[in-house]
Every structure is written in structure tokens, then in C-alpha cells.
Amino acid sequence: MERFAFIIHPIDVRKDLSRKFPVAKYLPDALLAELLRKLPPQPVAHLTGIRSATGVELEGWFIFCPLSPPQLLNLPPEQVYEKLQRCCELAEGLGAKIIGLGALTSVAGDGGITLATRTKLAVTTGNSYTVATAVEGAMRGAELMGTPISMAHVAIVGASGSIGHTSALLLAPHAAKMTLIGRDTTRLEPVAREVTERGGKCVTVTSSVEDGLRDADVIVTVTSAADAIIEPQHLKRGAVVCDVARPRDVSTRVAKERDDVLVIEGGCVAIPGEFVATKTTKQGVDRPGEPFSFGFPPGTAYACMSETMMLALDGRYESFTLGKTVSVAQAEEMWRLAEKHGFKLAGFRSFEEAVTQETIARVRLAAGRKLD
Numbered sequence: 001m002e003r004f005a006f007i008i009h010p011i012d013v014r015k016d017l018s019r020k021f022p023v024a025k026y027l028p029d030a031l032l033a034e035l036l037r038k039l040p041p042q043p044v045a046h047l048t049g050i051r052s053a054t055g056v057e058l059e060g061w062f063i064f065c066p067l068s069p070p071q072l073l074n075l076p077p078e079q080v081y082e083k084l085q086r087c088c089e090l091a092e093g094l095g096a097k098i099i100g101l102g103a104l105t106s107v108a109g110d111g112g113i114t115l116a117t118r119t120k121l122a123v124t125t126g127n128s129y130t131v132a133t134a135v136e137g138a139m140r141g142a143e144l145m146g147t148p149i150s151m152a153h154v155a156i157v158g159a160s161g162s163i164g165h166t167s168a169l170l171l172a173p174h175a176a177k178m179t180l181i182g183r184d185t186t187r188l189e190p191v192a193r194e195v196t197e198r199g200g201k202c203v204t205v206t207s208s209v210e211d212g213l214r215d216a217d218v219i220v221t222v223t224s225a226a227d228a229i230i231e232p233q234h235l236k237r238g239a240v241v242c243d244v245a246r247p248r249d250v251s252t253r254v255a256k257e258r259d260d261v262l263v264i265e266g267g268c269v270a271i272p273g274e275f276v277a278t279k280t281t282k283q284g285v286d287r288p289g290e291p292f293s294f295g296f297p298p299g300t301a302y303a304c305m306s307e308t309m310m311l312a313l314d315g316r317y318e319s320f321t322l323g324k325t326v327s328v329a330q331a332e333e334m335w336r337l338a339e340k341h342g343f344k345l346a347g348f349r350s351f352e353e354a355v356t357q358e359t360i361a362r363v364r365l366a367a368g369r370k371l372d
């Protein structure tokens with residue numbers, strides 16, 4: 001049996017804390033954040049039933065890191081590293097040999113590089129497989145909307161970032177036109193040159209989400225913004241948005257106000273075997289009959305979790321993806337491991353709901369597209 005751990009953190013602090021401490025609903029934001037910061041990390045779920053197509057079995061644990069999105073992005077990195085290091089010690093005590101960094105725990109500081117020097121565990125951000133699934137998701141989303149990618153204007157929001165940069169490189173040879181979006185165009189210029197070298201056509205950069213998305217048919221959005229940055233008025237009729245960011249980049253208003261665009265969550269992966277997550281006590285002991293939900297349907301997990309699982313199933317206890325860059329070769333290696341162990345992109349989800357054939361037909365009709 002192989003073993004892994006994965007660090008998670010609250011996305012909506014008030015909602016997450018008030019499930020356990022109802023009084024949290026009434027506390028001011030600043031006090032809530034301070035209370036959270038004082039909590040120690042702890043195991044919260046035991047993950048079982050994962051079985052590779054090769055027959056190897058795997059178990060793992062979610063370790064809860066009590067820091068909010070703004071704290072992960074703005075606290076001095078040393079304070080974040082201390083918490084993450086404690087998460088690693090707990091994981092090691094449970095028998096894990098590799099640990100994955102969930103959501104903004106991989107964005108904080110140097111993306112796992114320092115952490116890897118302070119723990120015996122292998123560390124991975126999970127960004128290589130996240131890139132692979134973001135690209136696959138955007139291409140499949142375009143197909144479902146009847147948008148030929150070869151004729152599409154593709155926009156990447158957060159294109160100077162770890163996941164956005166490599167997603168842009170992989171999509172470059174396929175698109176008719178590309179726009180790279182971020183807050184700082186000087187960071188986007190070198191990415192634009194690389195994208196052009198890989199076959200990207202009509203590549204432009206902008207720091208305006210509004211300008212960049214106005215004419216985009218296919219969008220991959222993957223910023224580290226703490227709040228939503230894509231609003232209903234930014235999107236073209238019939239656009240497909242693959243939202244990989246956690247917290248999400250696409251505002252919930254888009255779901256309510258734009259029935260003519262398809263928003264899909266990036267990185268929802270079907271796990272081989274009978275994957276279940278069960279709540280644990282603080283000591284990591286199972287609470288049988290109490291499933292742990294992280295917002296995905298049974299049997300599925302985020303791409304970054306899946307990368308950690310695949311490395312463990314392969315016995316590759318190495319720090320595979322660290323720091324702020326992902327190479328095309330790393331994303332391709334993850335496609336290979338996914339094929340070998342039986343991981344695949346799951347059915348699409350949008351704002352926590354399954355995207356069915358009926359949903360797609362409805363969006364296509366509202367966008368004035370023909371049905372297949």
C-alpha cells in the first residue's frame with residue numbers, strides 16, 4: 001500500500017468555520033481571520049479505495065491548514081511555511097511519503113521549494129497535471145460548444161503564472177488567435193514570445209480583463225486573485241470558460257445572468273478504484289459513516305490531488321513539481337502517468353453542479369448555436 005497526504009485550506013472561512021463553530025457566523029472578519037490563524041493544522045479526512053489500473057493500492061489523508069486565501073497570499077512567507085511544515089510532520093506521522101499542496105498553499109511563498117528542504121516527504125504543487133487537465137478541459141469544452149479550436153480566439157487569464165504560462169504554451173499551436181492577460185504586461189511579454197515560438201498566432205497581451213475577454217471564444221482562467229475577477233459583462237456570447245482557479249475567478253453572477261456561456265471547472269478528475277473520503281478525528285482516526293466532502297462528486301478529485309496520488313502509485317516519491325514554473329515535458333509526463341494508472345478528466349462541473357448534455361444543449365441554444 002502506497003501512502004500520500006494533501007494539504008487543504010478554507011476557501012470561504014466564515015462558511016467553513018461556522019459548520020463546526022456556529023458562533024463564527026456572527027464574528028467580524030478580522031477576528032475570524034485571527035482565530036483561524038491561531039488554530040493548529042490537523043488531519044481531517046482519510047482517503048481510501050484508490051486502485052491504479054496496474055493494481056497498486058493507495059491511501060491518503062487531507063491535512064487542514066488553517067489559513068485563509070488572503071493570509072496565504074499576504075502573511076510573511078515564514079509564517080506560512082511554519083504551518084505547512086507542521087502539516088508535513090502530521091502527514092509523516094500518518095505514514096505518508098509524499099505531500100501535495102492544495103489551492104493557494106502552492107501559490108504562497110516559493111511554491112514548495114523551501115518546504116521541500118524542511119521535510120523528509122516529497123513535495124509537489126500538483127501544477128503539472130493541473131496544466132494538463134486545464135488544456136484538455138478547454139479543448140473538450142470548445143468541442144461541446146461546437147467551437148472549432150483552430151478558428152477560436154483563446155484567452156488565458158493569469159498567463160504569467162505557473163499554470164497559465166504552460167497552458168498557453170500547450171494551446172498555442174491549436175488556436176487561431178491568443179490573448180494573454182495578467183496585471184503586469186511586462187511579465188506577459190516574454191510569455192507571448194515563447195507562445196509565438198511554439199506556433200501561437202496573433203498573440204497579444206493586456207492587463208485589462210475586459211479588453212482581453214471581449215472577443216474571446218475559449219478562456220482558461222487561472223489567477224491567484226482572492227476574489228472573482230470575471231463578471232457577466234466581460235464574456236462574449238457562446239464563450240467557453242475553463243475556470244481552474246481556487247478560489248474561482250468567475251463570479252457566481254455569471255451562472256445567474258449568462259445562460260449563453262459555458263463555464264466549466266478545470267481539473268475535475270475521475271479516480272480509479274472506489275475512492276472515498278471519510279472524516280477523521282484530530283488524531284487521524286476514521287469516523288466511520290461520516291463522508292468528507294470537498295465539493296466534488298464521489299470518485300473524483302482535483303487535478304493537483306490526482307498528481308500527488310499518481311506519483312505515489314508510481315512509487316515516485318520525488319518532489320516532481322516545485323516552484324513557479326511547470327515545463328511542457330512535466331505536463332506531458334502527467335498525461336503518461338494518468339494513462340498508465342487510469343486517471344481521466346471527469347464529466348464537467350459548473351458552480352458545483354454537473355454539466356449534462358441538456359445543460360450544453362440549453363447553452364448552445366441560448367448562444368444561437370445549432371445542436372449536433
Ligand SMILES: NC(=O)c1ccc[n+]([C@@H]2O[C@H](COP(=O)([O-])OP(=O)(O)OC[C@H]3O[C@@H](n4cnc5c(N)ncnc54)[C@H](OP(=O)(O)O)[C@@H]3O)[C@@H](O)[C@H]2O)c1
Nearest residue numbers: 103158160161162163183223224225245246267302303304
Ligand atoms: N483546480 C486545480 O486542481 C488547481 C490546482 C492547482 C492550483 N490551482 C489554482 O490555480 C490558481 C493559480 O495557481 P498558480 O500556481 O498558477 O499561481 P501563480 O503562479 O501565482 O500565478 C497566478 C497568476 O495570476 C495572476 N493574477 C493574480 N491576481 C490577478 C488579478 N487580480 N487579475 C489578473 N491576473 C491576476 C498573476 O499575474 P500578475 O501577478 O502578473 O498579475 C499570475 O500570472 C490558484 O487559484 C490555485 O489555487 C487549482
